[in-house]
Amino acid sequence: MLKAKRTEAVVRALGAMSGTSLDGVDAAVVETDGAAIHAFGAHGYRAYSKEEQAVLMAALGKWAGPEVEAATAVVDRAHTEALAGFEDIELVGFHGQTLAHEPRGRGTLQVGDGQALAEALGVPVVWDFRSADVEMGGEGAPLAPFFHFACAKWIGAVKPVAFLNLGGVGNITWVDPGKAKPEDEGALLAFDTGPANAPLNDLLRQRRGLAFDEGGKIAARGKVATGALELFLAEGYFARMPPKSLDRNDFSEMIELVSELSDEDAAATMTAMCAAAVAQGMEHCPVPPEQVLVTGGGRHNPVLMEMLAVSLDCPVAPVEEVGLDGDMLEAQAFAYLAVRVARGLATSCPSTTGVRALVGGGTVSRPETA
Numbered sequence: 001m002l003k004a005k006r007t008e009a010v011v012r013a014l015g016a017m018s019g020t021s022l023d024g025v026d027a028a029v030v031e032t033d034g035a036a037i038h039a040f041g042a043h044g045y046r047a048y049s050k051e052e053q054a055v056l057m058a059a060l061g062k063w064a065g066p067e068v069e070a071a072t073a074v075v076d077r078a079h080t081e082a083l084a085g086f087e088d089i090e091l092v093g094f095h096g097q098t099l100a101h102e103p104r105g106r107g108t109l110q111v112g113d114g115q116a117l118a119e120a121l122g123v124p125v126v127w128d129f130r131s132a133d134v135e136m137g138g139e140g141a142p143l144a145p146f147f148h149f150a151c152a153k154w155i156g157a158v159k160p161v162a163f164l165n166l167g168g169v170g171n172i173t174w175v176d177p178g179k180a181k182p183e184d185e186g187a188l189l190a191f192d193t194g195p196a197n198a199p200l201n202d203l204l205r206q207r208r209g210l211a212f213d214e215g216g217k218i219a220a221r222g223k224v225a226t227g228a229l230e231l232f233l234a235e236g237y238f239a240r241m242p243p244k245s246l247d248r249n250d251f252s253e254m255i256e257l258v259s260e261l262s263d264e265d266a267a268a269t270m271t272a273m274c275a276a277a278v279a280q281g282m283e284h285c286p287v288p289p290e291q292v293l294v295t296g297g298g299r300h301n302p303v304l305m306e307m308l309a310v311s312l313d314c315p316v317a318p319v320e321e322v323g324l325d326g327d328m329l330e331a332q333a334f335a336y337l338a339v340r341v342a343r344g345l346a347t348s349c350p351s352t353t354g355v356r357a358l359v360g361g362g363t364v365s366r367p368e369t370a
């Protein structure tokens, strides 16, 4: 059980994220009053086993039934293990695992039982961050933008910057750090750029039994098929104005576009698709950012980073360049957002998710046995 600590203005929160890559659970501590970041703390990672990944994969796109129940059990077990070792935690932000996301249709589903986690850890848990936003007409994603605003302040940015997350899906947040609050008019613009690593991961798993293209080594030996790239960019999603969001498998047909190509050419082409989707998305920014700061696993791929550097009109760098941790930013985001929810502050606004009005998503579950 976690050791609980007295609540003061600054809360020591632990966030947990299980992303669309299905690789594992990231956990990280943030100290915040819900507005400014006061400190970043310890972090951890608990990988999913191959068997657990298969259970999660089988449940993707499903809303209920035995596959969803099995996935929920995996998510609950992994999070209880991932979060057990942290000390002096006052609040937990538990994103859970997105299994299905259809904001204009059936809604959005993140599995994981926040009440059970609160009982297991002995600390209040904030969870189900996305439903309220969707119920109020929003996309329910991305939610990291309010945290990115606080990060822009933390790094002392003066001019607009963009945070680009390249996980399974890509998302970008344009931030004007000159504004006082994230919900101020013109402070933020955010949306999912397109697929990032998930389609290439899926292709390499199917063809070679690999989890991903480590270091972009396979893509580096291939040639981009421009015809396939053009077909990809003709997808209606890219012409749509933000806000907009994606489900992990919305672009699974990308694999068909490269089905005739060698592994190397397919990897190069899919990597180029990810970069081209970002380049298209940049056109929506109100003014070009001074810098694009890249977070998420994609920043470890030098081929992808080089393609971004070539196709964007502004400098591109991993978030480490400004002292942030690109492997933990999403977990930190849900620690930060949990404090906002507990304080009754908003977690999204019309320019981040398209929601009708400011909304603070999330359910707070307290341990009954505490």
Ligand SMILES: Nc1ncnc2c1ncn2[C@@H]1O[C@H](COP(=O)(O)OP(=O)(O)OP(=O)(O)O)[C@@H](O)[C@H]1O
Pocket: 018, 019, 020, 021, 022, 023, 165, 166, 167, 168, 169, 170, 197, 198, 201, 211, 212, 213, 214, 215, 216, 295, 296, 297, 298, 300, 301, 330
């Ligand atoms: N060394 C590396 N070389 C190339 N690609 C890498 C490397 N490390 C990670 N990646 C890519 O990044 C992915 C993991 O990214 P990340 O952990 O940010 O995803 P996630 O948080 O699950 O996704 P999302 O942000 O969409 O929810 C891996 O599946 C892989 O495709």
Ligand SMILES: CC(=O)N[C@H]1[C@@H]2OC[C@@H](O2)[C@@H](O)[C@@H]1O[C@H](C)C(=O)O
Pocket: 019, 020, 098, 101, 108, 140, 141, 142, 143, 144, 145, 165, 167, 168, 169, 170, 171, 192, 245, 246, 247, 330
């Ligand atoms: C529905 C859902 O889980 N979306 C994720 C996913 O992964 C990346 C991208 O698509 C982003 O929109 C979001 O996650 C991040 C953490 C967010 O909400 O900001």
